[in-house]
Amino acid sequence: MNVLIVYGTTEGQTRKIAERVAKDVSGRGHAVEVHDAGESDANVDLNAFQAVVVAGSVHQEQHQKAIKNFATAHSKQLNSRPSAFVSVSFSAALEDTRPEAQRYVDQFVELTGWQPRMTLLLGGAVRFTEYDYFQEQVVKFIVMKRGLAADDGGDREFTDWNALDGFVGAFLKSAAD
Known part of the structure; x- marks a missing residue:
């Protein structure tokens, strides 16, 4: 399977997460490409990929503009194939603020029109x-x-790497079904 990973980062933790996902996907025998949504090369042809993982971090209660723009521009293509969203925030790291982290994802989904098959709330740094x-x-x-x-x-660092690894495995399994 050919998997695309697109990320948006402010301080670098989401890039680190995207790289970990790429290593995991590659280690499971799949082809993978990683693109920073904030860079000009993020304009990729989604038709070349069977599955997509998008990762974005939250700052001031919003995901990065580049990730919002990517998901909005490609929502139809993202909705037509297995896709997953990893939302990285400080709120996701704490049990009592996880509902807040989920609200950020809900707002993102409503705004962009993309309905990811799976989502993960993940602590940042x-x-x-x-x-x-x-x-x-x-x-x-x-x-x-x-x-x-x-x-x-x-x-x-508040990132639960084990949760990320489990999420990637579950996503790849569901994408192959």
Whole structure:
């Protein structure tokens, strides 16, 4: 099977996730291409692929514009083949805010017209070392408010890699059926 992975990233964690998906898909014997929706080469012919995985992160309660544009422009093609959506957010990492993370996906689906066969809510990362002072203070407040250690100023990853691996396996199985 030929699988396309399209991602949108702000701080790099979703790119890391897309690369992990690609490695997993390839390791299971499938051909794979990875494209950044924010780059000009993201204009790919979906007809060359039997399955598509789209991954996008949430910032300020919205998925990246490039991912929204990609899903909207290709919604008919995405709906006509097995497709999956990985939504990456801090809200997805915490049990009490997962409904919020699901709302972001619901809004995305309604806006774009794409109905992915499967979706995964996946925690992202905080990268204090890359934030300016204001961003760092805001993120620290949010992280500390939710009871997670953030006072050391170190970067922290919230991605559940096992959940991602299981999701990829389930998606490939369903795509082959």
